[in-house]
Amino acid sequence: MRVRMAPSPTGPLHIGTARASLYNYLTARHEGGTYVLRIEDTDVARSTAEYERDIIDNLHWLGISWDEGPQVAGGEDVGPYGPYRQSERLERYAAEADRLLAAGAAYRCWCTPDELDAVRRAQEAAKEPPRYNGRCRSLTDAERAAFEAEGRPAAIRFAVPPETIRFDDLVRGEVEFDNRLLGDFVIVRADGAPLYHFVVVVDDEAMEITHVIRGEDHLSNTPKHIALLRALGYREPRFGHIPLILNPDRSKMSKRKSQTAVSAYRAEGYLPEAMVNFMAFLGWSPGTEEEVFSLDELTRRFELDKVHKGGAIFDRERLDHLNGVYIRALSDDALALRLRPWIPAAVADDGLRRLVPLVKERLVRLGDAPELLAFVWEPDATVAGWYDAPTLAPRKGTVEDARRAHDAARDALAAIDPADFAADHLEATARAAAEAAGMKAGDFFSPIRVAVTGRTVSPPLFDSLELLGRDRALARIGLALEKLGAVPA
């Protein structure tokens, strides 16, 4: 078994491409086949090295590996079937196009874009299917000679044989198309650039691909590919068309309506394990009620015949949940490592490990960490700037309550030996202070929480206090008192 993924570097790695790559990967690895990466950069105008880098980097990030093809963006090919970039296989396409031409299976077409456009418009007006009218297919030798003498560049069209194409799709079963309904399509542009439907067939044969697994959007293109590959005398691979990933409105997932770049999810702090697990379940399930799977487990369990036929909406809330599950499953050390890029370098180098327990159960995405933890590394004055005096009041209390709490807290904390400034002891002390002040614990803690973390919602108060240490805690309470002083009770 030889399987491939064939992304086009005309944009960053798309969720849909990533999912198709994942299904190909899982199929190849499950069956012990070979997995190939081919860069489909025939559209030179839209392809860039930057996008190729984005695609390869993010595929690696997801943990998807391949046996053949470039392993690094712009890097050298690995494998005996190269080159693996279509832009480097132009001679082969030209030779195959010539073969088709010589056999009469393709012909030159001199129709101009304007002419083609006019025909298409007329067809639309007449409510006919828009397809090439075949004008250049039946040119006389004299007409052909005239065009050639003109020196006008010609495109090459495939003369689609009038036949019914049937194939047994790996996920959809028997499918049948009438190719008589197809127009002769262009396989090589007038400027010499070979087109997708043609190169994909040439390359799959050249790379001896046995299983073509791709999005359902290619299902109705498959009869074209089969007709082409027959005309070229190639072996027919098995085809499998997986369901599409959908926008919330059930249309094909698109940049316009959804966040489609894998890099964007990565930048928000989604874990690759969660992305992979989530994407795998968009259109597949093991047939049981289990739903948390590592890439290795997926490889073990994945089977193409359990893939669904209907499309699936990309549900962010479900992804969020799964991401949280994966974050919580990480050890503190592992999570600290992952958090590094989101934390100021000085903090990351020093006390990051100690911060992890404060946020581990609260993180949806790694990128949420700074919001939760900034109070730790920001200067006292900055934190004090995050709130105003009324915010210090307990939910059902007054600023006067806040003042009492802070007075009591300041005295209580100041009395603690810095060496004993630990969460357990702090809590006991604070509770005693609250009781002495005649306040409910919650009402007492709330103002302190705001003073210390700058927010009404924060990690656990006493752990935060311990982290800050006595002096900074006292300083923040002092700052809060100053603010309260400006407010008449």
Added chain:
RNA sequence: GCCCCCAUCGUCUAGAGGCCUAGGACGCCACCCUUUCAAGGUGGAGAUCAGGGGUUCGAAUCCCCUUGGGGGCACCA
């Protein structure tokens, strides 16, 4: 317009004729735990299996039709 594909709670799904008065998960709502927020626990609402015909002793599961949705019909991929 033509061709093709698809159709179980809002969403992801289990279900391959009787185990289904349709199960799980996300989300939602309660309650418990609790210093806030989370996490966790318990419970709940939520799908007459798109609709209609068949086949069968029996249908979410098989067949047909309808409806709805989607994809494709480029000198893009």
